[in-house]
Amino acid sequence: MPRHASATSSAPAPPRRQVGAIMRRLKVAIRDMELPAIEKLQEDNAATAFQTMIATLLSAQTKDAVTHAASLRLFARAATPEAMAALPAKTIERLIYPVSFYRNKARHVKEACRQLLERFGGVTPRTMEELTSLPGVGRKTANLVMIVAHQSADNICVDTHVHRIANRFGWVETRTPEQTEMALYEVAAKRWWADINLYLVTWGQQVCKPVYPRCGACAIAGLCPRIGVTRTGRV
Ligand code: SF4
Structure with missing residues (x-):
């Protein structure tokens, strides 16, 4: 994949089906939530x-x-x-x-x-x-x-929510949003690239918050390893 640099993560890449399973679940879970x-x-x-x-x-x-x-x-x-x-x-x-x-x-x-x-x-x-x-x-x-x-399917947009949550999921193990973007091109099937920002930003604003993620009320808790989460918010 010459257009994008290789991943910076030293962790073994999770199976793409793990990304797909969470993205499919999120697609349903965010349906009635406010758009970013x-x-x-x-x-x-x-x-x-x-x-x-x-x-x-x-x-x-x-x-x-x-x-x-x-x-x-x-x-x-x-x-x-x-x-x-x-x-x-x-x-x-x-x-x-x-x-x-x-x-x-x-x-x-x-x-x-x-x-x-x-x-x-x-x-x-x-x-x-x-x-x-x-x-x-x-x-x-x-x-x-x-x-x-421009309706591009070739890009992944990584902001602070995507960076934080992709690391909590264990999809990537990165220190900066730019590292996360590059790692995600490797780990996520292309069909999800354009949707990653919408799904994870929505989830980050409503459920998987920066300081107190609402793990007890989370529809994908069963799929999430909660990497780095030490405190959770009230349901
Ligand atoms: S289980 Fe917790 S850490 Fe994992 S996605 Fe849900 S709110 Fe975020």
């Missing part, structure tokens, strides 16, 4: 590829409800790269507040829009290389844009 912010924007507000990229950029280290509301305020004022590039950075700051690092993100949004117009004719790129060449766009943002906006 980026998918919700696309489903409820028909977000464009450009808007998906901007909302994902805003979402770093920010709660979903804050990202969602900030994105809607910003898009109501400027829905296109042309309109957003024309806004003063201070106005973008005011519209996206209180997302974390809103001053930096406002600068990145404005500069990304300017470069999008100058280098890509205003069209949101479709490759990892082009996307990550834009200010504020890292691998996580680029992978999610590829999956959600």
Whole structure:
């Protein structure tokens, strides 16, 4: 698999059917749960590829409800790269507040829009290389844009939830989200790649929380080795 580097885990890879068994169970378990912010924007507000990229950029280290509301305020004022590039950075700051690092993100949004117009004719790129060449766009943002906006089946998007839960499952044994992404390309069957973010982020927000995972109320407890879990939350 030349496009992706090899896994960094020293643990033996679990059978792919273990990943498949959990993903199939999660698919059912998350059916009635609230969608994460980026998918919700696309489903409820028909977000464009450009808007998906901007909302994902805003979402770093920010709660979903804050990202969602900030994105809607910003898009109501400027829905296109042309309109957003024309806004003063201070106005973008005011519209996206209180997302974390809103001053930096406002600068990145404005500069990304300017470069999008100058280098890509205003069209949101479709490759990892082009996307990550834009200010504020890292691998996580680029992978999610590829999956959600461009319907790519070739990408896995790893955020803090995916990193934490993939390690709890024992799918990977990694220290950083980027290591987790590379390891998952090896351990997960390709049919699950695009869904891993949606399923694990939803599960991480509702059940498999960072500090007190709700193992006692977890629909996949029988499949989960709970690696590294020392405290659990109330059911
Ligand atoms: S059993 Fe606990 S650690 Fe495993 S997925 Fe469920 S909540 Fe997370």
